[in-house]
Every structure is written in C-alpha cells, then in structure tokens.
Amino acid sequence: MFDTKVYKNRRQKLATAVKKGLMLFLGNDESPMNATANTYRYRQDSTFRYLFGINSPGFAAVIDIDNGKEYIFANDFEIDDIIWMGTQPKVKDIAAQVGVNETMPLKKLDSFLSQNIDREIHYLPPYRANNILRISNLLGIKYTYVQSKASEKLIKALVDMRSKKEAIEIEEIRKACNIAYDMHTTAMRMCHPGVSEREIAGAIEGVALSQGAGISFPIILSQNGQTLHNHSHDGILTKGRLMLTDCGAEGLTGYASDCTRTSPVGGEFTTKQKEIYSIVLKVNNTIKDLARPGETYKKLHLIACKIMAEGLKDLGIMKGDVENAVKVGAHALFMPHGLGHMMGMDVHDMEDYGEDYVGYNDKVKRSEQFGLAYLRLGRKLEEDFVITNEPGIYFIPDLINLWKSENKFTDFINYDKLNDYLDFGGVRLEDDLLITKKGCEILGDKRIPITIDEVQDCIKSGR
Template identity: 45%
Template sequence: MFNSTVYIQRRAVLRKKFHTGILLFLGNGESPMNYAHNPYHFRQDSSFLYYFGINDPDLIAVVDLDEDCEMVFGAEMSIDDLVWMGRQELLQDKCAKTGITRLASPDKLQGYLKQAKQKGREIHFLPPYRAENKITLSRLLDLNVHQVTDFSSTDLVKAVVAQRSVKAVEEIAELDKAAAISADIQLMVMQTAKPGMYEREIAAEIQAAALRSGGNLAYPVILTVNGEILHNYYRGNILKEGKLVLNDCGVETAMGYAGDLTRTFPVSKKFTLDQKEVYDVVLNAYRHASGMLAPGVRYLDIHLESCKQLVLGLKDMGLMKGDAADAVAEGAHTLFFQCGTGHMMGLDVHDMEDLGEQFVGYTDDLKKNTTKFGLKSLRMGKALEAGYVMTVEPGIYFNRELLDRYRLAGDFSEFINYEAVEKFRDFGGIRIEDDFLVLETGARMLGKHLAITTAEIEQIREESH
C-alpha cells in the first residue's frame, strides 16, 4: 500500500464531485477455475485498489456523502481460514492503513443500502465487468440482473476516469518500475531464445521472472513466431532459423501497476534484408508517434500520422502506392496494421477499459468510431494531458487470411500492390512498443533503454548464440 494519506486524499477529491448520495465500490472475489477451492489468480478491482488499497477478496466499500462516513464491509478471518491459510494481518488494520476506521459485517450492507433507497438517496456504482458482481449488485439493490449495467452511474464513471487518468508521483514511480522490470525481461528473452526452443519454454521464463520481481504478469504473455496474429496466446511452435519472434509482455508490480513492452527479434543472429526493411518502417512510425506526444495533441492524430508513416515506408518497399494520406483515410493501411497505435496505462494494462472506451479515450465531442476496421480498435483518441501514461506500439502484420480476403474482393487495389505483397505471405509480423509519460512539454519513456534498432538487437543476438 501507499501511505494512508494517498487514499484519504484520493477519496476526498472524488467526494468533491458529488453533493449527496452513496458511492458504492465492489471489490472482486475469488473466481473458481473448476471448483470453489481452486481459484484463478486473484486480482482486485482496480478502482477499488485506487481508492481503498486493500488487495483482499470479498470486500465492498462505501463513501456515504450524506452521513459523512467511509466504511468497508468485509469479514475477518474465521477459524477455518486460520487453519487453512494461517494468521494474516487483520482486516481492521488493513483498513486503518488506508484511512478507513469503520469496518462492518457484509451481512449489514443490504439493509444499509435498502434504508438509503427508501430515503430516496442516490446510490452510484461503476458498471460491473464480472458476472458475480453483477449478481451481487442485483441482490443488494433489488435490480433485474440483466439491467444492472443500465443503472450504473455515468457521473461516477466520468469522475473516476478524470482522476485516475492523471498519474500522481507515487504512481509514476510504480509505472517506471514496471517498465524497467519489463525491459529487463525483454532483454533476457533476446539473450536466451535459441533455435529449437518451444515458444512455451520462453513464456515460462517470462512468467518466472515476473514472479521473481515480486509482482506478476500484467497480462498473458504473447510470445510467438506468428506475430501477424495480434494477440496470439498459442505457444506450441518451435523457433526456427529465418523466423521472427514477437514478444509482447509486461510486469504488474505488487502495487498493481502495469508495464507493456514489445520487441521483435530474429531467431537467427541477424535480420534478413526483408525483415530489416520492414522493421525500420515500423521503427520510423514509432519515432514519429512518440515524438508527437505532448499535452493538447489528440491521440487520434498521432495514430493517423503513425499510419501514414507506415504507408510511406511500405510505398518505398513497393508494397503500397498512391497518396499516403488518402490510403489511410480509405483504410487501405489496415491490410498491414489493423489496430490502434496505443492506449492508456496505469492500474490496468488497458487502463480503465472496464469503464468504457468512450469515457476513457474519447469525449462528448469526439465519439469513437466503433464500426470502421482499424479505427474501431483505437482505444485512445482524445487530446493528451500532462500525467497521462500511454503506450506507442505501431506494427506491420502480414495476415494471410486478411490478404486473401482483401485481394479476392479487390479492396484498395489503387493503393496495394498485391503481387508484391504476396511474397511476404509467410513473413509474420513486427511490433515495437514502449510506455511513455506525458509531461508539461513533450513526453519521456518510462523504465530504461531497451535495444530497439536492428543493429542493437543483432549485437545481442550475436552474443547469445
């Protein structure tokens, strides 16, 4: 946990956005894999962590504006818990560390909320993303389980997003730490990957390194020789000479803050000429995008410029043609780049995505395009502010299924040289990604330098063989 004053101040800031009612925060519970006592790795709800800091399951917290009180509803360990889990820190003491002095039994919450509703008091809650929390809210507030999300509080969502988006000093330190550890792991992978290894062997080492750091993985490892598949979790392939390895992985610190880095490197000691040429196109787009990061700049414009740079590079390679800006406007670049250039980061690797991408990445005046291929995957479009933490992650992906579909339909033939692209059918994909903090002017990369040019990566691969 941070110092108690951090959580007290966070809640105080939130309280100022509301004049009356109850702010209700559900923590997460244990989620069984195949039976109740064999759960998945526990991960606390990020907004609960942000305001209350307690990383225990089955807790619910309220900020009661009318009664001017804050309390946590949860149970101390039972004798069975003590037998199976051993003596842990008292929940009452954990609450005190976040400035909460009132702890109530969970069975008191329903009556507490019922009385509030009878008095006509508004109960604000965030949209639930877990089915069990949706059921809990349905029971506590006497709502149809299928309509719970409809009754969630837009005002609370907007207030939480505004507050969590701008990272405080203590958060930046955690995010720097997550990025630095993630960079160390990325370097370890480049140093140890060898022809003949299974992808899963390397993924296992990444998992082990994350645990050794005192934290865990921020998301499942994407370690693949088929980098054209954006989120490829299959790890049964063998590394072979001449192929590329795309490694997208990040550590979550013990405090819950995420890192998210990607590097692509050759299985061999060196990139082939084609691999190097495509890599440099991606690197150029990365440098343009990261160089644009600054307060007031719309991330949508950064994304479009990054796409334009990809098109210009692909034109130089003979794979695309025509005006680059027109190609991007029409969506021709999506044959090679189907996703967004980046997203916000913090306590979630896709920060606050559970609260809705329109609220997190866009504004009332800038609506997300939810239908156009490519743009519908851009999680962030609005103007940046100092204190935002963003990823920059352009890529080029030669997806065979997409190539066949576009070519058969004759899509974007005025922009794409299909005969030339066909030679890259089995190329795979390349992504380069780092995490950045937006400053009052410009931005800085979080963590530490990690080999990024083909020369740097080839030197590492040469020394590792």
C-alpha cells in the same frame, strides 16, 4: 500499499466530484480454478484498490457523500481459516490503515443498502458475473440492466482522476517497466533456432514472478506475429523467422507495464525483415518525438499510418496517393489496430468503465472505419498521462486474401507484391510513454533494445 493520506485524499476528491448520494464499491472475490478451495492467482478490482488500497478478497465499501462517512464491509477470519493461512489482521485494523473508521460484517451490506435504497446509489459497471449478480440482489435491479444503470457521473469522475497519474503512481509504473526490460532481454537472449516458444514464455513469466510481480496480461509470444493477440506458444523457433514478444509486469502495488519487441530467430534480420522493421521503428520514434500535451492521439495515430504507408509504398507494397490511402483506410490491411491506449493499474487502464469514456470525449469521437475504429485512445493528451506507443506492420494471409477477392483498394495496394510476404508474420514495437510538460519520456531506467543492432547484439549475447 501507499500512505493513508493517499487513499483519503482520493476518496475526498471523488466525493467532491460526484457531489451527492452513496457510492458502492465491490472488491473482487477469489475465482475458483477447478474447485472453491483451489483458486486462480488473486486479482483485486483496480478501482477498489485505487481508492482503498486493500488487496484481499471479501471486501466491499460504501462512501456516503451526504453524511461524510465511509464504511468497509468484510468478515474477520476465523480459526479454521487461520489454521490454513496463518495469523490474519482484523478488518478494523486493515480499514484503519487506509483511513476508514467504520467497519461492519459483510452480511450487513444488504440491510445497509436497503435502508438507503431511496437515495441515489452510484456504482461502476461490473465485469465479473458474481458482482453483476450481487448488485442485482443488493439494489433490486434486474440482472440484464445492471451494467446499463451504472453511474455515468461516477465513471467520468474516476476517469478524470485516474487519467493523470500521481508521482507515486509514475514511480510504480517505472518499476514495472524495469521488470519488463528484464523480461524482454531474457526473451531476446533465448531467441535461437530449436527453442520452444513455451520455454521462453515460461521463462519471462518467471522473471516477473521472481521480482515479486506477476504478468499484467497473458503473454503474447509467437513466430506468427501477424495474429495480434497470439497466446499460443506451441511453436519451435526456426531460423529466418521473427519472434514477436508482447508482455509486461504488474508490480506489487498493482501498476502495469506493456512493451513489445520483435526479434529475428538466431540474431540476424534478413534484408526483407530489416526493411519492414525499419518502417515500424521510424513510426515509433516519430510518435515519441511528437507526443506532448495538447496533441490528440487520434491525430498522432493518423500520422503514424501515413509514415507507414509511405514506407510500404517505397517497397512497392502500397501505391498511389498516401494521403488518400490513409483517408479511406487502405493502410489498415497492414495495421488493423490503434496506436496505443492508456496504462496504469490496468494494462488497458480503466477499460472496465467503457473504452469510449477513457479514450474519447465530446470533442473526439471514435471512428467507425476499419482499423481506426480499434484505436482505444483518441482524445487530447495531457501532462501525466501514461500511454502506449505501439505501431506495427502485419501480413495477415486471411485478411489479404479476403480484400484481394473483393478487389478492395486496388488503387493503393499491390496484391501481386504481397505474394512474397504471406509467410512474413508481423512486427510490432511498443514503449510506455509518460506525457510530460513539453513532450514525453519512455518509462523505465533503460529503453529495451530496439534498434536493429541492439536487438541483434542482445540475441547473440545469449549464445
């Protein structure tokens, strides 16, 4: 938890932006794993934690903008709870830590809102089913309309606030990136023939847990790196293949990291692997050099695609005019995702508000073109944004065979050459960038090994 002033200032800034009415915030409850008393690891709603700093279940809050009052609704623990959990603080003491003086039992929330139902009540689109039901019951809104009636004014005000990270937030993200460094170098040192993917995935999740953190999303670790979000860890590492590892930590204050590296099993890239890897590395480094305030990430994404297409053309995999190939989306056969996204308290920051509110605006609209449509962040970059830079090249047999059967983009794609890459997998290289006054910096005290020599040396150090 940060200093009390941090949360008070955030709430005051938000109230000033929204101007009038009530703002309702529901914290997350615990989620049962297989029975109500046996729950998954608790995860607080990011907005609730951002504004109120409380990382416990059973809380709700209201900010009354018109009357300048703030309320926290929660129940004190009873002796039956304390027997199992130990001594617990009182709700009023927790509220005081974050600068809220008015507290009520949770059951009072219903009557409080009923008394104010004729006023404008702002809430965010809920993403958990129980909170959709709660808002439906609290505000008398039909269940199917709850998300569509969320307050756009509140969404836009919070996106404006949370997009530019405070110094204390940047420091927390940096800590999470340092844990990611340990996670990735551990994975590299274990990247040897005969080791199971699940053994490595378990070990690097343990690295995060051992430093008081958790994972910021389910670990992606697989020799089948052509599957973009591959959470299967059933494979046994085989010499000559590539292991793609995409993972990050969520620190004690809830801030995330998200990094990806691709490692040759056994410690030596083949010539073919070096060629593809070098293209992706060139894209990553170029975007790092170009990212700065004033540039739109959509423009940088397209620059990345052109560099990738040029590299693939040099290898005979693509052909024809590179500008036209990217214009029509032929390159997306090899990178059918966006260059990156916002990052903060959520690994895809504020995605629960709606991606287009976070990554786009009135000046930059989302494309409908395959590949480019998956770019989560297209808008102009600003100082103190934290974003990911994650280009990749993938050889997806199902997609290749589909496009080939449709004779799609035959002026730009050499399908015969692709027969040699159907078992390649994929390469992705991802860093977390802080946009600075004149450019950007990679967050973390040290960059995770990324050059061919650095990666090979790290793997070999684990023998």
